[in-house]
Amino acid sequence: MFDILHAARAVTGPEFIIGVRLSPERFGMRIDEIREVSQRLIDTGQVDFLDLSLWDCMKEPEEARDRPDLAGRTLCEVATDLDHRTDPQGRPVPVGVAGKIHDPSDIDQVMELGADFPILGRVAILHHDYPTRLRADPGFVPTRIPVSRAYLATEGVSPAFVEYLRRWPGFVAD
Numbered sequence: 814m815f816d817i818l819h820a821a822r823a824v825t826g827p828e829f830i831i832g833v834r835l836s837p838e839r840f841g842m843r844i845d846e847i848r849e850v851s852q853r854l855i856d857t858g859q860v861d862f863l864d865l866s867l868w869d870c871m872k873e874p875e876e877a878r879d880r881p882d883l884a885g886r887t888l889c890e891v892a893t894d895l896d897h898r899t900d901p902q903g904r905p906v907p908v909g910v911a912g913k914i915h916d917p918s919d920i921d922q923v924m925e926l927g928a929d930f931p932i933l934g935r936v937a938i939l940h941h942d943y944p945t946r947l948r949a950d951p952g953f954v955p956t957r958i959p960v961s962r963a964y965l966a967t968e969g970v971s972p973a974f975v976e977y978l979r980r981w982p983g984f985v986a987d
Contacts, residue, residue, distance in 0.1 A: 818859040834864040837892050844876050844891055851895055858900035864932060865892050867912035870923050893927035915955055917947055941968050959986035
């Protein structure tokens with residue numbers, strides 16, 4: 814990955830924005846490995862942001878069963894607890910998190926736990942204009958799943974993608 818990033822930077826230059834997505838607890842990646850890779854990505858100056866796909870920001874890390882230092886902490890705070898977040902030139906390298914962020918209070922919570930920005934997944938499918946709605950109405954309450962095919966169509970979701978979403982348990986009401 815670092816070789817690919819180096820080559821991409823050489824071709825694109827510093828103005829081109831490059832981010833990397835990492836998925837702690839998926840694909841055999843352990844917490845310490847993710848934290849080490851995240852810190853190295855920041856320290857090398859090869860990325861402009863990190864995207865941590867946590868699947869569930871608020872849950873305790875799976876490794877907490879065997880590691881008392883992780884017990885009682887959320888996956889969000891463990892994954893974002895890095896030594897520093899500036900590259901060698903002193904530029905900030907923001908860290909975003911995804912994983913069951915749905916309500917506006919979830920956004921506030923992940924920011925309080927160390928994320929620089931939330932990454933909206935499923936709720937962005939439910940509301941293509943989520944940020945606009947939230948800015949216009951701080952009391953905005955997002956729709957919950959399951960939703961109908963007709964509802965998804967009003968949000969601009971294609972019939973082919975609706976078929977794909979039907980594979981996600983409880984997302985599309987039949």
